Amino acid sequence: MSARRGFDHRGKVVVVTGGAGGIxxxxxxxxxxxxxxxxLVDVRGEAAxxxxxALPGVGHRGYGCDLTDEAQVRALIGRIEEDHGRIDVLVNNVGMTSCERFDERSVASIRxxxxxxxxxxLVLTRLAVPLLRASADPRVVTTVSLGGIFPLGETPIYTASKFGLRGAMLAIGLDLRDKGIRAGSVLPSATDTRMLRREAVEGGNALQFQDPPQSPDVVARAMLRLLDSPRLEVYxxxxEAWLVKAALLVPNALPRLMRLFRRRGERGQAAYLARLEREGVTRRRADGSWELLDAERVLR
Structure with a gap:
Protein backbone atom coordinates (compact mmCIF):
# COMPACT_ATOMS: atom_id res chain seq x y z
CA MET A 1 0.00 0.00 0.00
CA SER A 2 1.39 3.42 -0.91
CA ALA A 3 1.84 6.07 1.77
CA ARG A 4 -0.95 8.58 2.20
CA ARG A 5 -0.23 11.76 0.27
CA GLY A 6 -0.52 15.11 1.97
CA PHE A 7 -2.02 18.32 0.68
CA ASP A 8 -0.66 19.27 -2.76
CA HIS A 9 0.40 22.92 -2.51
CA ARG A 10 1.57 23.20 -6.10
CA GLY A 11 -0.11 26.13 -7.80
CA LYS A 12 -2.55 26.63 -4.93
CA VAL A 13 -3.60 30.19 -4.09
CA VAL A 14 -3.13 30.60 -0.34
CA VAL A 15 -4.44 33.79 1.29
CA VAL A 16 -3.03 34.58 4.75
CA THR A 17 -4.29 37.42 6.94
CA GLY A 18 -1.99 38.95 9.53
CA GLY A 19 0.44 38.28 6.72
CA ALA A 20 3.30 40.38 8.11
CA GLY A 21 3.08 38.75 11.56
CA GLY A 22 5.26 36.09 13.13
CA ILE A 23 3.01 33.08 12.57
CA LEU A 40 -0.32 38.04 2.29
CA VAL A 41 -2.84 40.49 3.75
CA ASP A 42 -2.02 42.89 6.56
CA VAL A 43 -3.17 46.30 7.76
CA ARG A 44 0.48 47.26 7.19
CA GLY A 45 0.50 47.04 3.42
CA GLU A 46 4.22 47.72 2.90
CA ALA A 47 5.15 45.08 5.45
CA ALA A 48 2.87 42.57 3.70
CA ALA A 54 10.99 37.60 0.52
CA LEU A 55 9.22 34.30 -0.24
CA PRO A 56 10.76 31.64 -2.47
CA GLY A 57 9.13 31.22 -5.84
CA VAL A 58 7.21 33.74 -7.94
CA GLY A 59 3.79 35.30 -8.11
CA HIS A 60 3.40 36.13 -4.43
CA ARG A 61 1.60 39.35 -3.51
CA GLY A 62 1.17 41.50 -0.43
CA TYR A 63 -1.94 43.59 0.07
CA GLY A 64 -2.81 46.22 2.65
CA CYS A 65 -6.31 45.87 4.10
CA ASP A 66 -8.13 46.88 7.27
CA LEU A 67 -10.21 43.75 7.79
CA THR A 68 -12.63 45.61 10.05
CA ASP A 69 -13.67 47.77 7.08
CA GLU A 70 -16.17 45.87 4.93
CA ALA A 71 -15.58 48.06 1.91
CA GLN A 72 -11.85 47.31 2.03
CA VAL A 73 -12.54 43.58 2.46
CA ARG A 74 -14.82 43.56 -0.58
CA ALA A 75 -12.15 45.40 -2.56
CA LEU A 76 -9.58 42.83 -1.42
CA ILE A 77 -11.79 39.97 -2.61
CA GLY A 78 -12.15 41.77 -5.94
CA ARG A 79 -8.38 42.09 -6.35
CA ILE A 80 -7.82 38.43 -5.52
CA GLU A 81 -10.51 37.43 -8.02
CA GLU A 82 -8.93 39.62 -10.69
CA ASP A 83 -5.39 38.39 -10.01
CA HIS A 84 -6.04 34.71 -9.30
CA GLY A 85 -9.68 33.81 -9.96
CA ARG A 86 -10.01 31.64 -6.88
CA ILE A 87 -8.86 30.95 -3.32
CA ASP A 88 -7.66 27.43 -2.56
CA VAL A 89 -6.74 28.05 1.08
CA LEU A 90 -7.89 30.92 3.28
CA VAL A 91 -5.84 31.29 6.46
CA ASN A 92 -7.55 33.53 9.02
CA ASN A 93 -4.59 34.55 11.14
CA VAL A 94 -5.22 38.16 12.14
CA GLY A 95 -5.52 38.92 15.86
CA MET A 96 -4.87 41.42 18.63
CA THR A 97 -5.06 41.77 22.38
CA SER A 98 -4.98 44.55 24.94
CA CYS A 99 -3.34 44.78 28.34
CA GLU A 100 -6.00 47.15 29.63
CA ARG A 101 -8.11 45.63 32.40
CA PHE A 102 -11.81 45.22 31.75
CA ASP A 103 -12.92 47.71 34.41
CA GLU A 104 -10.59 50.38 33.03
CA ARG A 105 -10.73 50.10 29.25
CA SER A 106 -12.95 52.09 26.91
CA VAL A 107 -16.06 50.75 25.24
CA ALA A 108 -14.53 51.65 21.87
CA SER A 109 -11.50 49.43 22.56
CA ILE A 110 -13.80 46.53 23.44
CA ARG A 111 -15.61 46.90 20.14
CA LEU A 122 -16.18 35.60 9.87
CA VAL A 123 -16.88 38.40 7.39
CA LEU A 124 -13.81 37.60 5.29
CA THR A 125 -14.64 33.90 5.23
CA ARG A 126 -18.21 34.62 4.16
CA LEU A 127 -17.17 37.02 1.40
CA ALA A 128 -14.49 34.57 0.22
CA VAL A 129 -16.96 31.69 -0.27
CA PRO A 130 -17.50 32.30 -4.02
CA LEU A 131 -13.73 32.25 -4.64
CA LEU A 132 -13.35 29.17 -2.43
CA ARG A 133 -16.05 27.42 -4.45
CA ALA A 134 -14.00 28.16 -7.57
CA SER A 135 -11.29 25.87 -6.15
CA ALA A 136 -11.20 22.13 -6.72
CA ASP A 137 -10.24 21.50 -3.07
CA PRO A 138 -11.01 24.58 -0.93
CA ARG A 139 -9.82 24.86 2.67
CA VAL A 140 -10.19 27.36 5.50
CA VAL A 141 -7.63 27.39 8.33
CA THR A 142 -8.24 29.67 11.31
CA THR A 143 -5.83 30.54 14.11
CA VAL A 144 -7.90 30.57 17.30
CA SER A 145 -6.14 30.12 20.68
CA LEU A 146 -6.29 28.00 23.80
CA GLY A 147 -7.92 31.19 25.08
CA GLY A 148 -10.91 29.93 23.11
CA ILE A 149 -11.24 27.08 25.61
CA PHE A 150 -9.93 28.45 28.90
CA PRO A 151 -11.06 31.81 30.37
CA LEU A 152 -8.17 34.25 30.78
CA GLY A 153 -9.29 36.46 33.64
CA GLU A 154 -6.91 39.29 32.83
CA THR A 155 -8.04 39.53 29.18
CA PRO A 156 -11.79 38.84 29.09
CA ILE A 157 -12.43 40.49 25.72
CA TYR A 158 -9.71 38.42 24.07
CA THR A 159 -11.28 35.39 25.76
CA ALA A 160 -14.74 36.37 24.53
CA SER A 161 -13.51 36.84 20.98
CA LYS A 162 -11.66 33.51 20.91
CA PHE A 163 -14.49 31.56 22.58
CA GLY A 164 -16.80 32.99 19.92
CA LEU A 165 -14.37 32.35 17.07
CA ARG A 166 -13.79 28.76 18.13
CA GLY A 167 -17.52 28.05 18.32
CA ALA A 168 -18.22 29.79 15.03
CA MET A 169 -15.48 27.91 13.19
CA LEU A 170 -16.62 24.56 14.59
CA ALA A 171 -20.12 25.33 13.30
CA ILE A 172 -18.82 26.62 9.96
CA GLY A 173 -16.70 23.49 9.60
CA LEU A 174 -19.78 21.35 10.09
CA ASP A 175 -21.93 23.49 7.80
CA LEU A 176 -19.50 23.82 4.90
CA ARG A 177 -18.18 20.27 4.97
CA ASP A 178 -21.10 18.89 2.96
CA LYS A 179 -20.82 21.87 0.60
CA GLY A 180 -17.27 20.99 -0.43
CA ILE A 181 -15.29 23.41 1.76
CA ARG A 182 -13.23 21.92 4.59
CA ALA A 183 -12.64 24.27 7.52
CA GLY A 184 -10.59 23.71 10.66
CA SER A 185 -8.81 25.66 13.39
CA VAL A 186 -5.43 25.68 15.08
CA LEU A 187 -5.48 26.43 18.81
CA PRO A 188 -2.00 27.50 19.97
CA SER A 189 -0.95 28.52 23.44
CA ALA A 190 1.38 31.49 23.98
CA THR A 191 3.53 31.98 20.88
CA ASP A 192 6.68 34.09 20.65
CA THR A 193 5.38 36.83 18.35
CA ARG A 194 5.45 40.60 18.36
CA MET A 195 2.02 40.62 20.02
CA LEU A 196 3.18 38.42 22.90
CA ARG A 197 6.39 40.38 23.42
CA ARG A 198 4.52 43.65 23.58
CA GLU A 199 1.96 42.12 25.96
CA ALA A 200 4.68 40.81 28.28
CA VAL A 201 6.46 44.17 28.34
CA GLU A 202 3.22 46.01 29.06
CA GLY A 203 2.32 43.72 31.95
CA GLY A 204 -0.28 41.61 30.19
CA ASN A 205 -1.81 38.26 31.00
CA ALA A 206 0.61 36.21 33.12
CA LEU A 207 -1.62 33.12 32.97
CA GLN A 208 -0.40 32.25 29.48
CA PHE A 209 3.19 31.73 30.62
CA GLN A 210 2.64 28.35 32.29
CA ASP A 211 5.31 27.01 29.93
CA PRO A 212 7.89 28.84 27.80
CA PRO A 213 6.21 30.35 24.71
CA GLN A 214 6.43 28.19 21.62
CA SER A 215 8.00 29.45 18.42
CA PRO A 216 5.82 30.45 15.45
CA ASP A 217 7.36 27.49 13.61
CA VAL A 218 5.48 25.10 15.91
CA VAL A 219 2.17 26.74 14.99
CA ALA A 220 3.07 26.78 11.28
CA ARG A 221 3.72 23.04 11.37
CA ALA A 222 0.32 22.50 12.99
CA MET A 223 -1.28 24.48 10.15
CA LEU A 224 0.41 22.25 7.60
CA ARG A 225 -0.79 19.15 9.48
CA LEU A 226 -4.33 20.52 9.30
CA LEU A 227 -4.01 20.82 5.53
CA ASP A 228 -2.52 17.35 5.20
CA SER A 229 -5.17 15.79 7.42
CA PRO A 230 -8.34 17.91 7.55
CA ARG A 231 -10.20 17.98 10.85
CA LEU A 232 -12.07 20.53 12.91
CA GLU A 233 -9.22 21.34 15.34
CA VAL A 234 -5.53 20.73 15.92
CA TYR A 235 -3.36 21.71 18.87
CA GLU A 240 -1.80 21.83 27.17
CA ALA A 241 -5.16 21.36 25.50
CA TRP A 242 -5.94 18.41 27.75
CA LEU A 243 -4.95 20.42 30.83
CA VAL A 244 -7.24 23.37 30.12
CA LYS A 245 -10.12 21.11 29.13
CA ALA A 246 -9.73 19.17 32.38
CA ALA A 247 -9.72 22.38 34.42
CA LEU A 248 -13.05 23.40 32.88
CA LEU A 249 -14.71 20.19 34.09
CA VAL A 250 -15.01 21.99 37.43
CA PRO A 251 -15.60 25.65 36.48
CA ASN A 252 -16.56 26.65 40.02
CA ALA A 253 -13.08 25.65 41.15
CA LEU A 254 -11.50 28.15 38.76
CA PRO A 255 -10.99 30.91 41.38
CA ARG A 256 -8.79 28.55 43.40
CA LEU A 257 -7.07 27.07 40.36
CA MET A 258 -6.33 30.54 39.02
CA ARG A 259 -4.20 31.36 42.05
CA LEU A 260 -2.02 28.35 41.32
CA PHE A 261 -1.86 29.07 37.59
CA ARG A 262 -1.10 32.74 38.18
CA ARG A 263 1.90 32.09 40.44
CA ARG A 264 3.42 29.72 37.91
CA GLY A 265 2.55 32.09 35.08
CA GLU A 266 4.19 35.06 36.78
CA ARG A 267 7.40 33.06 37.17
CA GLY A 268 7.22 32.07 33.52
CA GLN A 269 6.60 35.65 32.41
CA ALA A 270 9.59 36.87 34.42
CA ALA A 271 11.77 34.18 32.80
CA TYR A 272 10.49 35.16 29.34
CA LEU A 273 11.27 38.84 29.91
CA ALA A 274 14.73 37.95 31.22
CA ARG A 275 15.36 35.93 28.07
CA LEU A 276 14.30 38.85 25.89
CA GLU A 277 16.60 41.12 27.89
CA ARG A 278 19.54 38.79 27.28
CA GLU A 279 18.72 38.88 23.56
CA GLY A 280 18.78 42.66 23.59
CA VAL A 281 15.08 43.02 22.81
CA THR A 282 13.89 44.45 26.13
CA ARG A 283 15.26 46.57 28.97
CA ARG A 284 14.09 47.16 32.50
CA ARG A 285 13.56 50.83 33.30
CA ALA A 286 14.63 52.47 36.55
CA ASP A 287 11.05 52.24 37.87
CA GLY A 288 11.00 48.46 37.34
CA SER A 289 8.84 48.50 34.21
CA TRP A 290 9.98 47.07 30.87
CA GLU A 291 10.37 48.48 27.39
CA LEU A 292 11.07 47.08 23.94
CA LEU A 293 14.44 48.28 22.68
CA ASP A 294 15.07 47.50 19.04
CA ALA A 295 11.86 47.57 16.97
CA GLU A 296 13.59 45.79 14.11
CA ARG A 297 14.38 42.86 16.35
CA VAL A 298 10.84 42.49 17.65
CA LEU A 299 9.20 39.57 15.87
CA ARG A 300 6.43 40.58 13.55
Whole structure:
Protein backbone atom coordinates (compact mmCIF):
# COMPACT_ATOMS: atom_id res chain seq x y z
CA MET A 1 0.00 0.00 0.00
CA SER A 2 1.39 3.42 -0.91
CA ALA A 3 1.84 6.07 1.77
CA ARG A 4 -0.95 8.58 2.20
CA ARG A 5 -0.23 11.76 0.27
CA GLY A 6 -0.52 15.11 1.97
CA PHE A 7 -2.02 18.32 0.68
CA ASP A 8 -0.66 19.27 -2.76
CA HIS A 9 0.40 22.92 -2.51
CA ARG A 10 1.57 23.20 -6.10
CA GLY A 11 -0.11 26.13 -7.80
CA LYS A 12 -2.55 26.63 -4.93
CA VAL A 13 -3.60 30.19 -4.09
CA VAL A 14 -3.13 30.60 -0.34
CA VAL A 15 -4.44 33.79 1.29
CA VAL A 16 -3.03 34.58 4.75
CA THR A 17 -4.29 37.42 6.94
CA GLY A 18 -1.99 38.95 9.53
CA GLY A 19 0.44 38.28 6.72
CA ALA A 20 3.30 40.38 8.11
CA GLY A 21 3.08 38.75 11.56
CA GLY A 22 5.26 36.09 13.13
CA ILE A 23 3.01 33.08 12.57
CA UNK A 24 2.36 34.04 8.94
CA UNK A 25 6.08 34.56 8.38
CA UNK A 26 6.69 31.03 9.64
CA UNK A 27 3.87 29.43 7.63
CA UNK A 28 4.12 31.29 4.31
CA UNK A 29 7.68 30.20 3.37
CA UNK A 30 6.80 26.56 4.01
CA UNK A 31 3.75 26.81 1.77
CA UNK A 32 5.76 28.67 -0.88
CA UNK A 33 8.52 26.06 -0.81
CA UNK A 34 5.86 23.44 -1.53
CA UNK A 35 4.76 25.38 -4.61
CA UNK A 36 1.89 27.54 -3.35
CA UNK A 37 1.26 31.11 -4.49
CA UNK A 38 0.90 33.31 -1.40
CA UNK A 39 -1.34 36.34 -0.96
CA LEU A 40 -0.32 38.04 2.29
CA VAL A 41 -2.84 40.49 3.75
CA ASP A 42 -2.02 42.89 6.56
CA VAL A 43 -3.17 46.30 7.76
CA ARG A 44 0.48 47.26 7.19
CA GLY A 45 0.50 47.04 3.42
CA GLU A 46 4.22 47.72 2.90
CA ALA A 47 5.15 45.08 5.45
CA ALA A 48 2.87 42.57 3.70
CA UNK A 49 4.52 43.36 0.36
CA UNK A 50 8.00 43.04 1.86
CA UNK A 51 7.09 39.66 3.34
CA UNK A 52 5.68 38.48 0.00
CA UNK A 53 8.79 39.57 -1.90
CA ALA A 54 10.99 37.60 0.52
CA LEU A 55 9.22 34.30 -0.24
CA PRO A 56 10.76 31.64 -2.47
CA GLY A 57 9.13 31.22 -5.84
CA VAL A 58 7.21 33.74 -7.94
CA GLY A 59 3.79 35.30 -8.11
CA HIS A 60 3.40 36.13 -4.43
CA ARG A 61 1.60 39.35 -3.51
CA GLY A 62 1.17 41.50 -0.43
CA TYR A 63 -1.94 43.59 0.07
CA GLY A 64 -2.81 46.22 2.65
CA CYS A 65 -6.31 45.87 4.10
CA ASP A 66 -8.13 46.88 7.27
CA LEU A 67 -10.21 43.75 7.79
CA THR A 68 -12.63 45.61 10.05
CA ASP A 69 -13.67 47.77 7.08
CA GLU A 70 -16.17 45.87 4.93
CA ALA A 71 -15.58 48.06 1.91
CA GLN A 72 -11.85 47.31 2.03
CA VAL A 73 -12.54 43.58 2.46
CA ARG A 74 -14.82 43.56 -0.58
CA ALA A 75 -12.15 45.40 -2.56
CA LEU A 76 -9.58 42.83 -1.42
CA ILE A 77 -11.79 39.97 -2.61
CA GLY A 78 -12.15 41.77 -5.94
CA ARG A 79 -8.38 42.09 -6.35
CA ILE A 80 -7.82 38.43 -5.52
CA GLU A 81 -10.51 37.43 -8.02
CA GLU A 82 -8.93 39.62 -10.69
CA ASP A 83 -5.39 38.39 -10.01
CA HIS A 84 -6.04 34.71 -9.30
CA GLY A 85 -9.68 33.81 -9.96
CA ARG A 86 -10.01 31.64 -6.88
CA ILE A 87 -8.86 30.95 -3.32
CA ASP A 88 -7.66 27.43 -2.56
CA VAL A 89 -6.74 28.05 1.08
CA LEU A 90 -7.89 30.92 3.28
CA VAL A 91 -5.84 31.29 6.46
CA ASN A 92 -7.55 33.53 9.02
CA ASN A 93 -4.59 34.55 11.14
CA VAL A 94 -5.22 38.16 12.14
CA GLY A 95 -5.52 38.92 15.86
CA MET A 96 -4.87 41.42 18.63
CA THR A 97 -5.06 41.77 22.38
CA SER A 98 -4.98 44.55 24.94
CA CYS A 99 -3.34 44.78 28.34
CA GLU A 100 -6.00 47.15 29.63
CA ARG A 101 -8.11 45.63 32.40
CA PHE A 102 -11.81 45.22 31.75
CA ASP A 103 -12.92 47.71 34.41
CA GLU A 104 -10.59 50.38 33.03
CA ARG A 105 -10.73 50.10 29.25
CA SER A 106 -12.95 52.09 26.91
CA VAL A 107 -16.06 50.75 25.24
CA ALA A 108 -14.53 51.65 21.87
CA SER A 109 -11.50 49.43 22.56
CA ILE A 110 -13.80 46.53 23.44
CA ARG A 111 -15.61 46.90 20.14
CA UNK A 112 -12.33 47.11 18.21
CA UNK A 113 -10.92 43.92 19.73
CA UNK A 114 -14.12 42.00 18.99
CA UNK A 115 -14.15 43.38 15.44
CA UNK A 116 -10.57 42.29 14.76
CA UNK A 117 -10.56 38.89 16.46
CA UNK A 118 -14.10 37.65 15.92
CA UNK A 119 -16.06 39.53 13.30
CA UNK A 120 -13.35 40.15 10.70
CA UNK A 121 -12.49 36.43 10.18
CA LEU A 122 -16.18 35.60 9.87
CA VAL A 123 -16.88 38.40 7.39
CA LEU A 124 -13.81 37.60 5.29
CA THR A 125 -14.64 33.90 5.23
CA ARG A 126 -18.21 34.62 4.16
CA LEU A 127 -17.17 37.02 1.40
CA ALA A 128 -14.49 34.57 0.22
CA VAL A 129 -16.96 31.69 -0.27
CA PRO A 130 -17.50 32.30 -4.02
CA LEU A 131 -13.73 32.25 -4.64
CA LEU A 132 -13.35 29.17 -2.43
CA ARG A 133 -16.05 27.42 -4.45
CA ALA A 134 -14.00 28.16 -7.57
CA SER A 135 -11.29 25.87 -6.15
CA ALA A 136 -11.20 22.13 -6.72
CA ASP A 137 -10.24 21.50 -3.07
CA PRO A 138 -11.01 24.58 -0.93
CA ARG A 139 -9.82 24.86 2.67
CA VAL A 140 -10.19 27.36 5.50
CA VAL A 141 -7.63 27.39 8.33
CA THR A 142 -8.24 29.67 11.31
CA THR A 143 -5.83 30.54 14.11
CA VAL A 144 -7.90 30.57 17.30
CA SER A 145 -6.14 30.12 20.68
CA LEU A 146 -6.29 28.00 23.80
CA GLY A 147 -7.92 31.19 25.08
CA GLY A 148 -10.91 29.93 23.11
CA ILE A 149 -11.24 27.08 25.61
CA PHE A 150 -9.93 28.45 28.90
CA PRO A 151 -11.06 31.81 30.37
CA LEU A 152 -8.17 34.25 30.78
CA GLY A 153 -9.29 36.46 33.64
CA GLU A 154 -6.91 39.29 32.83
CA THR A 155 -8.04 39.53 29.18
CA PRO A 156 -11.79 38.84 29.09
CA ILE A 157 -12.43 40.49 25.72
CA TYR A 158 -9.71 38.42 24.07
CA THR A 159 -11.28 35.39 25.76
CA ALA A 160 -14.74 36.37 24.53
CA SER A 161 -13.51 36.84 20.98
CA LYS A 162 -11.66 33.51 20.91
CA PHE A 163 -14.49 31.56 22.58
CA GLY A 164 -16.80 32.99 19.92
CA LEU A 165 -14.37 32.35 17.07
CA ARG A 166 -13.79 28.76 18.13
CA GLY A 167 -17.52 28.05 18.32
CA ALA A 168 -18.22 29.79 15.03
CA MET A 169 -15.48 27.91 13.19
CA LEU A 170 -16.62 24.56 14.59
CA ALA A 171 -20.12 25.33 13.30
CA ILE A 172 -18.82 26.62 9.96
CA GLY A 173 -16.70 23.49 9.60
CA LEU A 174 -19.78 21.35 10.09
CA ASP A 175 -21.93 23.49 7.80
CA LEU A 176 -19.50 23.82 4.90
CA ARG A 177 -18.18 20.27 4.97
CA ASP A 178 -21.10 18.89 2.96
CA LYS A 179 -20.82 21.87 0.60
CA GLY A 180 -17.27 20.99 -0.43
CA ILE A 181 -15.29 23.41 1.76
CA ARG A 182 -13.23 21.92 4.59
CA ALA A 183 -12.64 24.27 7.52
CA GLY A 184 -10.59 23.71 10.66
CA SER A 185 -8.81 25.66 13.39
CA VAL A 186 -5.43 25.68 15.08
CA LEU A 187 -5.48 26.43 18.81
CA PRO A 188 -2.00 27.50 19.97
CA SER A 189 -0.95 28.52 23.44
CA ALA A 190 1.38 31.49 23.98
CA THR A 191 3.53 31.98 20.88
CA ASP A 192 6.68 34.09 20.65
CA THR A 193 5.38 36.83 18.35
CA ARG A 194 5.45 40.60 18.36
CA MET A 195 2.02 40.62 20.02
CA LEU A 196 3.18 38.42 22.90
CA ARG A 197 6.39 40.38 23.42
CA ARG A 198 4.52 43.65 23.58
CA GLU A 199 1.96 42.12 25.96
CA ALA A 200 4.68 40.81 28.28
CA VAL A 201 6.46 44.17 28.34
CA GLU A 202 3.22 46.01 29.06
CA GLY A 203 2.32 43.72 31.95
CA GLY A 204 -0.28 41.61 30.19
CA ASN A 205 -1.81 38.26 31.00
CA ALA A 206 0.61 36.21 33.12
CA LEU A 207 -1.62 33.12 32.97
CA GLN A 208 -0.40 32.25 29.48
CA PHE A 209 3.19 31.73 30.62
CA GLN A 210 2.64 28.35 32.29
CA ASP A 211 5.31 27.01 29.93
CA PRO A 212 7.89 28.84 27.80
CA PRO A 213 6.21 30.35 24.71
CA GLN A 214 6.43 28.19 21.62
CA SER A 215 8.00 29.45 18.42
CA PRO A 216 5.82 30.45 15.45
CA ASP A 217 7.36 27.49 13.61
CA VAL A 218 5.48 25.10 15.91
CA VAL A 219 2.17 26.74 14.99
CA ALA A 220 3.07 26.78 11.28
CA ARG A 221 3.72 23.04 11.37
CA ALA A 222 0.32 22.50 12.99
CA MET A 223 -1.28 24.48 10.15
CA LEU A 224 0.41 22.25 7.60
CA ARG A 225 -0.79 19.15 9.48
CA LEU A 226 -4.33 20.52 9.30
CA LEU A 227 -4.01 20.82 5.53
CA ASP A 228 -2.52 17.35 5.20
CA SER A 229 -5.17 15.79 7.42
CA PRO A 230 -8.34 17.91 7.55
CA ARG A 231 -10.20 17.98 10.85
CA LEU A 232 -12.07 20.53 12.91
CA GLU A 233 -9.22 21.34 15.34
CA VAL A 234 -5.53 20.73 15.92
CA TYR A 235 -3.36 21.71 18.87
CA UNK A 236 0.35 22.54 18.53
CA UNK A 237 0.81 21.38 22.13
CA UNK A 238 -1.82 18.67 22.76
CA UNK A 239 -0.85 18.21 26.42
CA GLU A 240 -1.80 21.83 27.17
CA ALA A 241 -5.16 21.36 25.50
CA TRP A 242 -5.94 18.41 27.75
CA LEU A 243 -4.95 20.42 30.83
CA VAL A 244 -7.24 23.37 30.12
CA LYS A 245 -10.12 21.11 29.13
CA ALA A 246 -9.73 19.17 32.38
CA ALA A 247 -9.72 22.38 34.42
CA LEU A 248 -13.05 23.40 32.88
CA LEU A 249 -14.71 20.19 34.09
CA VAL A 250 -15.01 21.99 37.43
CA PRO A 251 -15.60 25.65 36.48
CA ASN A 252 -16.56 26.65 40.02
CA ALA A 253 -13.08 25.65 41.15
CA LEU A 254 -11.50 28.15 38.76
CA PRO A 255 -10.99 30.91 41.38
CA ARG A 256 -8.79 28.55 43.40
CA LEU A 257 -7.07 27.07 40.36
CA MET A 258 -6.33 30.54 39.02
CA ARG A 259 -4.20 31.36 42.05
CA LEU A 260 -2.02 28.35 41.32
CA PHE A 261 -1.86 29.07 37.59
CA ARG A 262 -1.10 32.74 38.18
CA ARG A 263 1.90 32.09 40.44
CA ARG A 264 3.42 29.72 37.91
CA GLY A 265 2.55 32.09 35.08
CA GLU A 266 4.19 35.06 36.78
CA ARG A 267 7.40 33.06 37.17
CA GLY A 268 7.22 32.07 33.52
CA GLN A 269 6.60 35.65 32.41
CA ALA A 270 9.59 36.87 34.42
CA ALA A 271 11.77 34.18 32.80
CA TYR A 272 10.49 35.16 29.34
CA LEU A 273 11.27 38.84 29.91
CA ALA A 274 14.73 37.95 31.22
CA ARG A 275 15.36 35.93 28.07
CA LEU A 276 14.30 38.85 25.89
CA GLU A 277 16.60 41.12 27.89
CA ARG A 278 19.54 38.79 27.28
CA GLU A 279 18.72 38.88 23.56
CA GLY A 280 18.78 42.66 23.59
CA VAL A 281 15.08 43.02 22.81
CA THR A 282 13.89 44.45 26.13
CA ARG A 283 15.26 46.57 28.97
CA ARG A 284 14.09 47.16 32.50
CA ARG A 285 13.56 50.83 33.30
CA ALA A 286 14.63 52.47 36.55
CA ASP A 287 11.05 52.24 37.87
CA GLY A 288 11.00 48.46 37.34
CA SER A 289 8.84 48.50 34.21
CA TRP A 290 9.98 47.07 30.87
CA GLU A 291 10.37 48.48 27.39
CA LEU A 292 11.07 47.08 23.94
CA LEU A 293 14.44 48.28 22.68
CA ASP A 294 15.07 47.50 19.04
CA ALA A 295 11.86 47.57 16.97
CA GLU A 296 13.59 45.79 14.11
CA ARG A 297 14.38 42.86 16.35
CA VAL A 298 10.84 42.49 17.65
CA LEU A 299 9.20 39.57 15.87
CA ARG A 300 6.43 40.58 13.55
Missing amino acids: ARAFAPRAAERGAVLV QDAAE TELEVNLLSP PRPS
